[in-house]
Amino acid sequence: MTTVQTNASHEVTAIDTAARWPLLLLIHASIKWLVLSGVLALIGSIQLVQPVFLSTCAIFAHGRIVAMQESIFIYGWAANAGLALALWILGRLGGSPLRAMNWVVVGTLAWNVALVLGLIGIATGDATSIAFLQLPRYVQLLMVVAYGAIAVPGVLAWAGRRTEGTFAAQWYAVAALFLFPWLFSAAQLMLLWSPVRGTLQAVAGGWFSQGIWTLWLAPLALAPAYYIVPKVTGRALPSYEFAPHSFWCLLVVGGFTGGRHLVGGPVPAWIASLAIVSCVLLLFHYFVVFMNLRGGLGRGSTASRLVAVGLLAYVLGGLVDAITAFRGVAAITQFTFVEVAQQQLALYAGFTLILLGAIYFAVPRLLGRGWFSANLVIGHAAIAFTGVALLVVSLLGAGWVQGHDLLDAKISFADIAIHTRPWLLAATAAQGILLLGNLLLLVNFLETACAGCCASATPTENPFREPSTMEATAS
Amino acid sequence: MSTPPHSDPGLEQAAASDESLLAAHEKLLGKKPDDQANYRLLPLSLLFVFSGLIFFAGTYLNLYSGHFDPHVYNEHALPHKGGVEVVKIDPRELGKKLFNNAACNTCHQVTGLGQPGIYPPLVGSEWVLGTEERVIRIVLYGLQGKVTVKGTDYSAAAMPSFGKVAGSGFNWSDDKIAAVLTYVRSEWGNNAAAITAAQVAAIHAKEGDRKAWTAEELAKLP
The missing domain is CATH 1.10.760.10 (Cytochrome c-like domain)
Known part of the structure; x- marks a missing residue:
């Protein structure tokens, strides 16, 4: 460690070494949750084609498996990994080492303990019925407090930044840090502590589940994407002057997309209409993101390729979101596997691939040494691309078949299940493939962290470029 | 650095330092007068794209929002004037x-x-x-x-x-x-x-x- 700190010409500076172990703790937790989420997703998917699978035990009931999987994915994988990268980026672009990192360690432990307790709650039947908010009421206050503790260094780094000017990656990271506590606590208040009445609950629930995506997970993914693409290409982003508008477009319009799942529901027509319009307006945001970050396509190595494919999926997801929001399309796709496919396109193909690429970029810099096995990195990326494509396409197929069948009153429910079965078998295979890939990441991460921890912390030679040789140029 | 970095999956070499990254982008957002008339066609077209989206949004809301009336559940309907219509039930x-x-x-x-x-x-x-x-x-x-x-x-x-x-x-x-x-x-x-x-x-x-x-x-x- 000390050699790295004293070596001023090394890309890895005190900024990284100060954040090393707390952030690796977050990333470590996130990867383990990702693997566990994959196991549960596989079980849930098998149950769709083989309903008797593990059905004798209440803990493995399909509803509980799905609730646990969603909670683990959002609050285990996405939260831990997203926060680690947001903090790292805020520290690096802020120009000084992150302060108050003990808060991160305490917060990480509290957050993950709360999550484990919440999952035990779900397994024993205490889940709530609200999408993305299934964790029982009794752990949620602890989670808010723990989140606050993890976010402290990020806020300090933003408020005390030493650098002239700010960059888009910082905006998204800070927005995500601040928006989640608001979303999470407002949703808890409106849905769990003093529930609003009647259909207003559906509106609040829709606002929360869409908000988690547009106001928290999307910024958490865009922060590393905006950081890594120009870092790797060495070129300033094209059309960057529109990035602030795109940022505010997401923040202002994104919160109004909540009603898109209420099309045809018992709510006043304007709520759904406003959501549809918001989904269309967000196309501006997606378009600018694509214009800004298109330079990342086909450059760099595996990590930036993961980020690039993730960004493509992110933009594609926005387009699909706008199309399926319309009432005519929703008549076929609503309440079918198309919605699941859309969710996977956003959460897995978009968010997760970007975050995986960012982890592959960040961990060597945090540790001051390269990954244990470059082949495992390449293998994981190849597996992830295959798995994600298969998953999204098969779920889309299942949903399309299901949507058309459901509109025909003459087709029985059992027949619909038979028609979707081949597609769901493919989706199950995809879940298996994805799980395998994430296991490779876990092995690689543990080996790399062990090498950085147990062996002498001095790499044999400096693997990174010197900052003086790295100059970003306007394109 | 315009030369693309060599492929190194275990490391993913960076081509820009954080300082140069911030400086280059800050320059792009700078409010300097554009003496050379360097503006490109793209930002202008983006402006048109956004205007088009807003126009669509306004039109759609005008047509299908039921004038934001809390009692209108059918997007094709308009608010009912003069009291509530009582539906006869058999x-x-x-x-x-x-x-x-x-x-x-x-x-x-x-x-x-x-x-x-x-x-x-x-x-x-x-x-x-x-x-x-x-x-x-x-x-x-x-x-x-x-x-x-x-x-x-x-x-x-x-x-x-x-x-x-x-x-x-x-x-x-x-x-x-x-x-x-x-x-x-x-x-x-x-x-x-x-x-x-x-x-x-x-x-x-x-x-x-x-x-x-x-x-x-x-x-x-x-």
Whole structure:
């Protein structure tokens, strides 16, 4: 460690070494949750084609498996990994080492303990019925407090930044840090502590589940994407002057997309209409993101390729979101596997691939040494691309078949299940493939962290470029 | 650094330092006067794209928001001027729904035939087809004790109270009582006059809150 700190010409500076172990703790937790989420997703998917699978035990009931999987994915994988990268980026672009990192360690432990307790709650039947908010009421206050503790260094780094000017990656990271506590606590208040009445609950629930995506997970993914693409290409982003508008477009319009799942529901027509319009307006945001970050396509190595494919999926997801929001399309796709496919396109193909690429970029810099096995990195990326494509396409197929069948009153429910079965078998295979890939990441991460921890912390030679040789140029 | 970095999956070399990254992008956002007229076509076209999206959004909201009226649920409709439109409900349809919704059909069955020896039938029953005075009271307040229907005695079960009276588990309005009676009196070949909510309300007002009737008490009524 000390050699790295004293070596001023090394890309890895005190900024990284100060954040090393707390952030690796977050990333470590996130990867383990990702693997566990994959196991549960596989079980849930098998149950769709083989309903008797593990059905004798209440803990493995399909509803509980799905609730646990969603909670683990959002609050285990996405939260831990997203926060680690947001903090790292805020520290690096802020120009000084992150302060108050003990808060991160305490917060990480509290957050993950709360999550484990919440999952035990779900397994024993205490889940709530609200999408993305299934964790029982009794752990949620602890989670808010723990989140606050993890976010402290990020806020300090933003408020005390030493650098002239700010960059888009910082905006998204800070927005995500601040928006989640608001979303999470407002949703808890409106849905769990003093529930609003009647259909207003559906509106609040829709606002929360869409908000988690547009106001928290999307910024958490865009922060590393905006950081890594120009870092790797060495070129300033094209059309960057529109990035602030795109940022505010997401923040202002994104919160109004909540009603898109209420099309045809018992709510006043304007709520759904406003959501549809918001989904269309967000196309501006997606378009600018694509214009800004298109330079990342086909450059760099595996990590930036993961980020690039993730960004493509992110933009594609926005387009699909706008199309399926319309009432005519929703008549076929609503309440079918198309919605699941859309969710996977956003959460897995978009968010997760970007975050995986960012982890592959960040961990060597945090540790001051390269990954244990470059082949495992390449293998994981190849597996992830295959798995994600298969998953999204098969779920889309299942949903399309299901949507058309459901509109025909003459087709029985059992027949619909038979028609979707081949597609769901493919989706199950995809879940298996994805799980395998994430296991490779876990092995690689543990080996790399062990090498950085147990062996002498001095790499044999400096693997990174010197900052003086790295100059970003306007394109 | 315009040369693309060599492929190194274990490291993913960076081509720009953080300082140069911030500086280069800050320059792009800078508000310097554009003396050279360097603006490119793209930002202008983006402006048009955004304007187009906003135009679409405004038009769509104008057409399909029901003027943001909280009472408009159909996106093609407009707010109704001058009070709420009262929709007429067919009492027989309402009665059928009430009868078959785990209330009457639990004992009297969907067929209205009851259970021999336990629950009396409604089909062809002299109580159902007879005077309104009695049948309304039975449904409003319930019936206890022995009752003779079509020559058979039934005493095993009690008819619960359905009206908005003390001790009722159902608290149906007079409209609902009238609807279900109208349904029962005209279904399964039964053919007696419909019962109006006003008739039910009159008896309800006259009797007030009281306990369930017995067959003897009812027999004394006209």
